[in-house]
Amino acid sequence: MRFFKRLIFKLYVLFLMAFTIWYGYFMFPLIFGFEGKEAASTSLLELGGAEIETEEERMFAKLIKEQTQTSRTDLGYKLIEQPYIEGRFHHIGFELQEDQASICVRCHGNVPHDESREIRSFLNMHAFYLACETCHVAEDDGTDRQYRWYNKDNGEVVPNPVAFRDIEESYRTESASFYPTYGNYGAKISPGKEQGGAFAFIHGTKEMAFVERFISEQDRLGPEQKSQMKQVIHRKVSSDPIVCKECHNETDQYLPYAELGYPRTRVGELTDTSVVNMILKYKEFYIPSFLSPGTNDEGK
Template sequence: MKKTILQLTAWVYLISVLLLQVASLSHAKDIDGCLICHQYPGLMKIVDGSQFQPLHIDEAQFDESPHGQATCRSCHVAVVKVPHTGVSQVDCFKECHKEDKETINTDRVSLKLFHKTEQSYLERIDDSSACGVCHRLYPHSRNNIVRSFVNMHTGFLHCEVCHMKREEFPRLTYDWANAENAVFKGRPYGTFFNPKRSNKDGSLNSISRIDVFTFEKGIKRSIRDPLDVEKARSFLATEKNLGKADRKQALDAFHKNTARNKISVACNECHSSNSILDYRQLGFDEKKTYNLKYMNIKGLVTKYQVFYFPKLFGN
């Protein structure tokens, strides 16, 4: 009997040790909630006024990387609050790599490429919009705090969905636009999936973005006029030769139906119970519809200004 108890105790001890070892080898948890924001593909930061830096992190791919057990703030030591900007400082030696400090310090290029395999974003998209003639792919840069979130929508919506004076049009509806030519870095997202179509295998003709349409004589057509593209190109080619008054007149004509909304207003127009988008009609299931209406990330933009990470347990 004692032998049996001893054997049982030994097995329990062995299993406990194995479980502890497995737990120690498991992937790090997002204990600071960094992925609440950084989980979204297309999250893009503007650098030096014209360059872009992706901020998206694919959790699954990071977990499988050699650093999958590390927490974000083990390296990103300058991050102390949410939201944050300009905190690109990385310290590889606070908790790890102390013996490799000299080697890593001389190889700063590798740090810039560190997350490249875990990021997804649009590199180029060709559509029939005049907006893209003058405005860059990720056009929002004024508000440092939320510009990355707003730019993320490039991969999901046409500009006019948000920037449209809807009162000028008596009847509007929102639907998937025709296929577009999009070039992705990393995994395709957003435009690459139209839930209303049956071909969900990632083929090229499933590339779409949500667009705004109007009805004329019972016929649904896009609010965008293809002729505006040629007009915009002509304007861009001759802009330097235009006087101040002529330039303003041309710009006013292009933007006559364009609305500039406050960020909080723009968020609530789509991500609320009174959304202008009928997510179910667009093909999203009930769970996805709920998440899009009541997504938690919106609160960082519309409710709270700054959240500081508390220092717990001496960290």
């Protein structure tokens, strides 16, 4: 009994000694402040580079330093938390669910298209609900190819988005205060095939593990090995994508919209003249002058 009493006492003393040391450590920055740390973190020297001289270097250092910034707008009756984008005027309203499951996004990011000035934003828009391999699919016979939605968090097959119900409802509702959200479904469409009685995406967990391994090991690879591995990673995709009119046409669409849960009205919208004409007549499609009353020289 006496032994246990002494043991408890010793443990108690040890705890107090540890607390005393922690308290001294905790109080140090509170007494001596944090001055200078903020300025130092913006230096490229931390990145092994030279002093910041150009705007590009400044942006690079800033991007490395910053996490995704958010802003809060308190309206009293409603709190809006949204991503902060420097220089943006219009409110965004909500965060996008990041795609954690795509092997392409791991390197190419969420906004990968930048070559074609005319349509790059549209292509990036599609990248929020279509997996890269949906359009950039490598050539095969395509006979048993199927499409499913996958969860952006874990890559698993999920049911068709419930957000489509809101979108369909919005076509029936006259109320101006009903605003469905387009494109933020928490899921993406991706191709796959039945294998052994179960559906499997062409990019699955095995491919993701391969990419993760490549990213972690690439510093140790030689230039030829890197090229070889990149070729293997990209073997199921093609740089020649499906073109717009293969989905946006009135007769034969590349994607099975109805099977993927797209409501009837939305399918009509995607395949009728509003979108199709815009694609076909891009250069000639001008806003008529009657939409700008009193300004005869506006519009063409």
